[in-house]
Amino acid sequence: xxxxxxxxxxxxxxxxxxxxxxxxxxxxxxxxxxxxxxxxxxxxxxxxxxxxxxxxxxxxxxxxxxxxxxxxxxxxxxxxxxxxxxxxxxxxxxxxxxxxxxxxxxxxxxxxxxxxxxxxxxxxxxxxxxxxxxxxxxxxxxxxxxxxxxxxxxxxxx
Numbered sequence: 001x002x003x004x005x006x007x008x009x010x011x012x013x014x015x016x017x018x019x020x021x022x023x024x025x026x027x028x029x030x031x032x033x034x035x036x037x038x039x040x041x042x043x044x045x046x047x048x049x050x051x052x053x054x055x056x057x058x059x060x061x062x063x064x065x066x067x068x069x070x071x072x073x074x075x076x077x078x079x080x081x082x083x084x085x086x087x088x089x090x091x092x093x094x095x096x097x098x099x100x101x102x103x104x105x106x107x108x109x110x111x112x113x114x115x116x117x118x119x120x121x122x123x124x125x126x127x128x129x130x131x132x133x134x135x136x137x138x139x140x141x142x143x144x145x146x147x148x149x150x151x152x153x154x155x156x157x158x
Contacts, residue, residue, distance in 0.1 A: 012151045013049065016139055019078055019090050020045045020052075024116065026094075027075040028054060030065035037065055043074065044116040050153055052094060052134040053101075053113045055124045063130055072098045072134055090143045096134040109133055 026043045029036055039062050041054040052074060056062050066072070077091035101109045109131055114121055123129055138152045 008149070009151060012139070012141055012149045015090065015141060015143065015149075016049060016092055016151070019076060019092055019141075020049070022078065023076050025076075026052075026054070028062065029073045029075070030062050030069070031071075032061075032065045032068060037061060041074075042113075042117050042120060043076070044113045046112055049139075050136055052096070052136060053109050053131060054134070055113065055120065055129050055131050057128055058130050059128065066098050066100075066132065070097045070099060072096055074134065086145050088144075090141065092142075093140040094134065094136055095138050095140070096136045098132045098134045101131045101133050105133070106131060 024042055025040050027038050028041045028043075029038045031037060039056075039060075041056065041062075043052050043054045045052050054074075072095075074094040074096075075091060076094065077089060079085045079089040079091075110124065113124060113131065117124075124131060136153045138150060141149045141151070143149075
């Protein structure tokens with residue numbers, strides 16, 4: 001990696017870390033038969049930012065959509081519904097693949113999720129709830145209305 005690329009990556013990563021750690025909710029987009037479907041979800045990020053976690057009841061349309069197609073996009077932003085947001089807010093679109101966590105990885109994933117959302121422990125530990133891990137392929141970060149930066153995580157992970 002060249003020095004300029006490394007500085008760019010570090011800048012994007014630092015901005016993403018601040019945004020992700022400062023927000024509790026994301027909009028997750030799934031689809032069925034090509035029809036997009038969006039929901040608010042509580043999310044948590046792994047320390048390396050290569051994974052995001054969210055929970056949903058197995059009885060939801062979102063769960064059904066994910067069972068049919070694991071591709072997802074999440075939107076995490078810092079808006080406050082003020083005029084200044086057009087120049088001050090940041091938004092990250094996360095492109096990835098969501099997989100329900102397996103027993104062997106679930107406790108670690110629960111630890112990450114519950115560290116950010118301890119008030120959701122009863123919900124997320126219920127047998128009717130599924131905890132998903134989103135394997136991040138890339139982040140697209142937009143700041144200051146038009147400053148767009150991209151970080152391809154999957155290219156770095158191998």
